[in-house]
Amino acid sequence: MKKFKLRTSSEDETFQLGFRFAELVNSSPGLVKNFILTGDLGCGKTIFVKGFLSSFEFLKSEVTSPTFIILKRFETADRNIYHIDLYRLNSPGEIEGIGIYDFLEEDNAISLIEWGEKLNYNSDNSVKVVFNWIDEELRDITVEAENDIFKIIEKRLST
Amino acid sequence: MIVIGIETSCDDTSFAVVEDGYKIRANIISSQTIHSKYGGVVPELASREHIKNISYVFEKGMKAAKITLKDVDGIAVTNRPGLIVSLLVGLNFAKGLAYAGRIPLIGVNHTLGHIYSNHLSKSEPEFPYIGFILSGGHTILCKVHNYTTIEVIGTTRDDAIGEAFDKISKFMGFGYPGGPIIDKLSKSGNPNSIKFPRPRFKDKSLDFSYSGLKTAVLNYYRKNPDTSKADIAASFQKTAIDILIINLKRYLEKENVSRLSITGGVSANSYLRKTMTEFSKNNNIKLFIPSHELCTDNAAMIAGLGTRLLEEGKKDTLKLDAYSRGIK
Numbered sequence: 001m002k003k004f005k006l007r008t009s010s011e012d013e014t015f016q017l018g019f020r021f022a023e024l025v026n027s028s029p030g031l032v033k034n035f036i037l038t039g040d041l042g043c044g045k046t047i048f049v050k051g052f053l054s055s056f057e058f059l060k061s062e063v064t065s066p067t068f069i070i071l072k073r074f075e076t077a078d079r080n081i082y083h084i085d086l087y088r089l090n091s092p093g094e095i096e097g098i099g100i101y102d103f104l105e106e107d108n109a110i111s112l113i114e115w116g117e118k119l120n121y122n123s124d125n126s127v128k129v130v131f132n133w134i135d136e137e138l139r140d141i142t143v144e145a146e147n148d149i150f151k152i153i154e155k156r157l158s159t
Numbered sequence: 160m161i162v163i164g165i166e167t168s169c170d171d172t173s174f175a176v177v178e179d180g181y182k183i184r185a186n187i188i189s190s191q192t193i194h195s196k197y198g199g200v201v202p203e204l205a206s207r208e209h210i211k212n213i214s215y216v217f218e219k220g221m222k223a224a225k226i227t228l229k230d231v232d233g234i235a236v237t238n239r240p241g242l243i244v245s246l247l248v249g250l251n252f253a254k255g256l257a258y259a260g261r262i263p264l265i266g267v268n269h270t271l272g273h274i275y276s277n278h279l280s281k282s283e284p285e286f287p288y289i290g291f292i293l294s295g296g297h298t299i300l301c302k303v304h305n306y307t308t309i310e311v312i313g314t315t316r317d318d319a320i321g322e323a324f325d326k327i328s329k330f331m332g333f334g335y336p337g338g339p340i341i342d343k344l345s346k347s348g349n350p351n352s353i354k355f356p357r358p359r360f361k362d363k364s365l366d367f368s369y370s371g372l373k374t375a376v377l378n379y380y381r382k383n384p385d386t387s388k389a390d391i392a393a394s395f396q397k398t399a400i401d402i403l404i405i406n407l408k409r410y411l412e413k414e415n416v417s418r419l420s421i422t423g424g425v426s427a428n429s430y431l432r433k434t435m436t437e438f439s440k441n442n443n444i445k446l447f448i449p450s451h452e453l454c455t456d457n458a459a460m461i462a463g464l465g466t467r468l469l470e471e472g473k474k475d476t477l478k479l480d481a482y483s484r485g486i487k
Contacts, residue, residue, distance in 0.1 A: 041326050042374035046317065061366070065318045067326075068169065068296035070242050073483055087326075088335075097207050099244045136378055 002150040006157070008139045014044040014131075017141065018051025021127075024156045025110060026055070031149055032127050034104055036116030039131025044139055045114045048129065049083050052112060056081065066114075070098055079108040086115040095119055125149065161226060162233040162469065163256075164462025165213075167249030168241025168269045169296070172212035175458035176224035180466035181279050184224035186452065186459040187216040209248040217252070228260040235465020238266035240296075240485035247481050254477050265465045266479045269456075273422040274303055275464040276453040284418045284447045289410070291403065293431075294423035294456075295321035295336075298367045300406055303420065306467045313365035313406055320399055321425045323369040327376050327395055331388050341392045342428050348389030350397035350430075353379060357402055365406045372398055400431050404438060411442065420447040427454040 008014045025032050035052075037045045050063045056076050066072045066085040074081040082103045089095050095118060104111050104121065113119060116128075128144040145153060160180070166173040172189040189212040221227065236253035238246060250266075257264040273292050277284055290309065292299040298315035318326075321338060328337025333344070355375050358368035376395045379386070410416070419439055425431060426448050439446035453459060 040377075041330055042370075042377045046370065061314075061316045064315055065322060065370070067322050068294075068319060069240065069483065071483065093207075097244070098242060099206070133381070 001144050002147060003142055003144040004150075004154060005140060005142050007134075008044070008141060010137055011044065011047050014047045014139060014141075015051035015054070018048035018053075019055050020051075020157065021048075021129075021153075022052045022055030024153060027156075028152055031125065031152065032145075033110060033125040034116075034121070034123060034127070035110075035112045036119070036121075036126055036128045037112060037114045037131070038117045038128065039139075040133055043131035043133050045131060048131075049112045049114070053081065053083070071100075071103070079110065080106060082109060082111040084111055084113045084116075086113065086118045089115075089118065092120065127153070160232045160466060160470070161230055162235055162462045162466040163220070163231050164267075164458035164460070164465060165217075165234070165236045165249045165253045166269070166272070166456060166458040166461045167209045167213065167245050168237045168239075169245060169456060171456045172209045172216050172249075173456060173458035173461075174213070174216040174220040175462045176220055176226060177279070177459055177462035177466060180463050180470070181281065181283070183279060183459045184226070185220040186457055187220045187223070188452075188455070188457055189216055206242075206244040206248050209245055213248060213252050228256065228262070231256075231260065231262050233263045233265060233465060233469045235265050235267050235462050235468070236479075237269045237272065237461050238479055239268055239482035241269060241481070241483065243481050243483050246483075250479065250481050254479070258477060263469060263474050264477065264479060265468050265473060266475045267461045267465050267468070268307075268485050269461070270297060270299070270485055271307060271309065272460040272464050273297075274309065274420065275306065275467075276422050276449040276457070276460040277420045277447040278306070278467075279449070279453060279459055279463050284420050284445070288418035288420055288447075289407075289416045290420040290422065291407075291426075292423045293320050293403070293421065293425035295319055295325060297321075297423060298369065300365060300367075300403075300410070306464060312410060313367055315367045315369060317368050317370035318373055320367070320369055320403075321423070323373045323376075323395075323399060324425070324428075326373055327392070330377055331380060331391070336424075338424060338428060341396055342430065344389050345393035345396045345430060346389075348387060348391070348393030350393040352390040353386070353394035355379070355394060355398040357398065357405065365410060367402060367406065369399070369402070372402070396428070396430050400428075400434050403431075404434065407438070416442075416444055418447070419444045422449060422454065424455045427451045 130142040132140040176184040325337035
């Protein structure tokens, strides 16, 4: 696992970061399958997902918090994108009980999982994004991924 | 006409028996009965919990209503929106009953079901009217034209109002569900002690947003951990309800409203009930809010709405499917 840190200084920048990750996924099909999003409440996880999905032409207003419903499916022409939120789930049994592995392993699908650290799931094509609250506006964001993915992400995000 | 209702869209497994669309003969909600039965909190989000509960709530409800399957004229079941694996438990149970008893089956939208909870009474609102659906998953202001047609006036762009209550409660170290906890805590706090921001949209939309408020409250708590939690709770609660009132006022500037319905779990909140009662009185609006039991997720509202759909001649086959999304 390799990691690098970046900082966003507004909600809009976190949104843009999500958008850029979606572009990266689109330019390298099959590279990343899951995004494990970690960070406290109000740190920008859902905003990141809004930015990600905006690249697939889903409106900001269409992407609302899935906390209550746990899972929302967004269908694009060639794949399903799952916006999942494990905030209300605790035990591994509960998490398994929602059928999560079926979604994570679905062909061609991409999952973005808020509170994803609750899921003990290791896969070579997962990217971990950790959001840290600094103050009202600033967020430190750490991106972790396996070597091959990491190189591509680093290259794309540093430009 | 006796219709049974089955609801497994989210946390609760619920079963109800409703006569003629409004007389509740039984309304069993798992979290209210089974938790106390086992003397603890049973996690219910997993579909396997619904599987464990469903026969129990069914048998208990049939017994309470003193009926057998032979007396049942219709089976109503929530088939959208919700967590698919959970919805499927209720749906398949309903299909099994429908097949075994040759009883008509009807799929019901959970969100429209909430609206129907104000019709489970003889003094129901006359169509059309304005409705709020406020819960852990919804924040909708709409015009209700009939049992199945609503026109959305505004909806949340991020978090639902009930979700903000839950998350703030948990963040301050209190439990779940946060609605009743914040409600109770707020009674000893000053609602005007902290000024939290209200969302503003550049367009003239009557949409809602609770993510900004949630984040502002959490930020305040992070920076001022010594402030009275009751003051934070009361100030948050007031702002959360103000956001609803602001949009309602803006709607009233253009449209005439004489009947207002509020449904969904958040309609159990005492501050909301008080504020909305005063507001309605001052604006000559007749207000409809269900009893506490019918505010939260329940199968009586599903059976009630199912009755109306069956009366209209609607019916589903055993091919009926479940869907995660319904109304935004």
